[in-house]
Amino acid sequence: MRAFAFAWRSLARQPARTVLALLGIAAVGALLFDMLLLSRGLVVSFSELLEETGFDVRVTATDSMPVTGPMILDAAAAARALEGLPEVEQASPLRVARAEARVEGGEPIELTLMGLGSNSRDLWTVVAGAPLPSETGWVVINDRLARELAVAPGDTLSLWDAGAPGSVATPAIDLRVAGIAEFAFDTRLERTAAVRLSDLSAVCALERAVAADVLLVASAAGSGPEQTVEAIRRLRPDLHAFSNVQLVNRFRAHDFSYFRQISVVLTTVTLSFAFLLITSLLTVSVNQRFAEVAALRAIGFSRARVVADLFCQSVLLVGGGGLVAIPLGAALAVWLDGILKSMAHIPVNLHFFVFQPRALVLHVALLGLVGMLAALYPIYLAARLPIAATLRNEVVS
Amino acid sequence: MSRPIVEARGLVKFFPMRAGPVTALNDVSLRVEAGDYVAIAGPSGCGKSTLLHLLGCVETPTAGSLYFDGRDVAALPDSERSRLRLLGIGFVFQRFFLLPMLTAWENVELPQAEAGVAARPRRRRTAELLDYVGLSARAQHRPAQLSGGEMQRVAIARALANRPRLLLADEPTGELDAATGEQIADLLDRVNADGNSLVVVTHNAGLAARATRRITMRDGRLAEAATGVIR
Numbered sequence: 146m147r148a149f150a151f152a153w154r155s156l157a158r159q160p161a162r163t164v165l166a167l168l169g170i171a172a173v174g175a176l177l178f179d180m181l182l183l184s185r186g187l188v189v190s191f192s193e194l195l196e197e198t199g200f201d202v203r204v205t206a207t208d209s210m211p212v213t214g215p216m217i218l219d220a221a222a223a224a225r226a227l228e229g230l231p232e233v234e235q236a237s238p239l240r241v242a243r244a245e246a247r248v249e250g251g252e253p254i255e256l257t258l259m260g261l262g263s264n265s266r267d268l269w270t271v272v273a274g275a276p277l278p279s280e281t282g283w284v285v286i287n288d289r290l291a292r293e294l295a296v297a298p299g300d301t302l303s304l305w306d307a308g309a310p311g312s313v314a315t316p317a318i319d320l321r322v323a324g325i326a327e328f329a330f331d332t333r334l335e336r337t338a339a340v341r342l343s344d345l346s347a348v349c350a351l352e353r354a355v356a357a358d359v360l361l362v363a364s365a366a367g368s369g370p371e372q373t374v375e376a377i378r379r380l381r382p383d384l385h386a387f388s389n390v391q392l393v394n395r396f397r398a399h400d401f402s403y404f405r406q407i408s409v410v411l412t413t414v415t416l417s418f419a420f421l422l423i424t425s426l427l428t429v430s431v432n433q434r435f436a437e438v439a440a441l442r443a444i445g446f447s448r449a450r451v452v453a454d455l456f457c458q459s460v461l462l463v464g465g466g467g468l469v470a471i472p473l474g475a476a477l478a479v480w481l482d483g484i485l486k487s488m489a490h491i492p493v494n495l496h497f498f499v500f501q502p503r504a505l506v507l508h509v510a511l512l513g514l515v516g517m518l519a520a521l522y523p524i525y526l527a528a529r530l531p532i533a534a535t536l537r538n539e540v541v542s
Numbered sequence: 543m544s545r546p547i548v549e550a551r552g553l554v555k556f557f558p559m560r561a562g563p564v565t566a567l568n569d570v571s572l573r574v575e576a577g578d579y580v581a582i583a584g585p586s587g588c589g590k591s592t593l594l595h596l597l598g599c600v601e602t603p604t605a606g607s608l609y610f611d612g613r614d615v616a617a618l619p620d621s622e623r624s625r626l627r628l629l630g631i632g633f634v635f636q637r638f639f640l641l642p643m644l645t646a647w648e649n650v651e652l653p654q655a656e657a658g659v660a661a662r663p664r665r666r667r668t669a670e671l672l673d674y675v676g677l678s679a680r681a682q683h684r685p686a687q688l689s690g691g692e693m694q695r696v697a698i699a700r701a702l703a704n705r706p707r708l709l710l711a712d713e714p715t716g717e718l719d720a721a722t723g724e725q726i727a728d729l730l731d732r733v734n735a736d737g738n739s740l741v742v743v744t745h746n747a748g749l750a751a752r753a754t755r756r757i758t759m760r761d762g763r764l765a766e767a768a769t770g771v772i773r
């Protein structure tokens with residue numbers, strides 16, 4: 146009988162204990178899997194959201210994060226200059242402002258207003274109506290705003306600058322709703338609208354109609370984002386260009402590092418639990434089978450064979466528990482993700498737990514390693530078992 | 543004179559204890575020839591089982607030497623001693639020590655599989671042995687479904703599985719009632735009559751009386767040989 150078959154029969158001999166052991170390992174394994182998903186989930190999700198926009202390079206006035214620092218004052222000229230680079234397919238200025246909107250007879254509602262260059266590709270996905278036309282006089286709004294204003298594509302709404310308290314009110318301008326869209330970075334409570342940059346300048350009565358918070362750049366085919374970043378830096382050393390990867394890395398180093406640290410700590414704790422659980426189970430099993438192990442050794446089973454038997458038991462327990470852990474962990478991840486995403490200021494499309502093949506490989510490798518380490522002590526006990534003394538003690542007891 | 547299956551020369555075994563070492567065996571010499579049926583008797587604690595364990599290569603002597611088929615057992619590495627036990631020695635224990643998760647058939651197959659015997663001859667040998675011990679009909683039963691006598695029969699079949707040179711039995715009737723013990727004693731007689739060498743440690747005078755050589759131990763020494771000399 147091969148070691149695996151023998152180990153299987155040993156485990157099947159006490160089905161209740163084996164099932165409990167498998168469930169214990171599955172529970173610990175599920176937590177481990179979730180921690181691995183969490184450790185990079187935000188980064189991966191954030192990266193996917195950035196990629197979804199179709200722009201792979203972002204250019205700002207300073208090295209602060211986009212939309213949080215000073216504006217690029219000559220955005221239109223800068224965009225034109227960047228589009229002259231062979232590495233750049235498109236450069237589009239983006240400006241974000243606070244505004245208010247109202248339909249006739251309705252209450253004003255505050256919203257985030259995005260202004261995009263007229264040639265820009267969309268930063269959103271239209272779910273009803275039409276895309277934002279390149280000419281002025283149109284607006285695309287998100288579903289929440291559409292519901293609250295009770296407007297549909299084709300309706301007209303008035304927009305004006307929300308302004309700072311005490312600022313001079315600007316006249317409202319009327320825009321027609323082209324479509325309802327999903328914005329990648331919208332939070333659950335966000336009300337968002339997008340217009341052409343010149344409409345945003347009109348709404349907000351901007352003196353510097355050419356300024357933008359960020360220039361969104363799409364690399365030309367055959368040119369990677371890193372090459373594009375280098376070309377932009379050479380052309381405009383006064384501006385700060387980041388590829389999506391560089392931006393994500395900055396987030397990872399600062400804003401997302403908490404999740405990574407929490408994940409590392411919880412992963413370590415989870416692995417320690419797994420180690421203790423498996424060691425305890427196998428040690429109890431070996432202790433209960435001392436006489437049996439001694440008898441096997443007496444009838445000629447080698448030390449290596451006894452070790453192989455225990456090792457296979459560990460592999461079966463960890464393998465079985467680890468397999469159950471994956472769907473269990475996935476279900477748990479969906480549930481936890483839902484809880485975390487219910488926080489008000491988290492973008493709806495941002496996920497904390499994101500599946501990646503790397504997480505699965507790590508899960509298998511870490512559980513396998515823990516299974517091997519956990520089997521060491523019981524294996525040591527069984528391998529060093531004094532055969533005659535154990536048989537003698539068994540008869541005496 | 544033929545080479546003995548096992549030869550012990552001046553075996554000494556101390557067990558370290560807190561109060562000082564306990565001498566379990568003191569200068570024991572013994573030869574077991576092919577076809578021998580040796581019974582070792584004596585009071586509890588006289589060293590019978592220790593001697594059996596030394597003969598079975600599951601214990602190492604503190605002093606003295608042991609030769610199995612002319613090979614110095616002390617010189618063998620652990621893996622070789624395991625191999626020697628697997629192929630050369632059959633063990634029958636007082637408490638049977640059958641593997642509870644395996645059937646009688648599988649318990650008898652186990653040492654053969656470990657020895658690398660191919661499936662077909664293994665099945666043939668297993669069927670032959672279960673028939674030999676009268677348990678063909680119980681082949682698919684697990685130990686928990688067998689009586690004590692049946693378990694000991696399976697244990698004897700297991701011990702014979704790899705056609706060992708020597709069969710060692712430690713109180714083989716110790717857990718059985720008198721009638722069942724007699725049946726096991728009959729079976730051991732038959733095993734010996736079929737050419738197998740046996741060493742049996744027993745308190746059972748009736749079982750000891752069946753042996754062709756009876757050795758009594760006292761205080762770790764061989765006290766007397768009831769039949770012939772202590773070879």
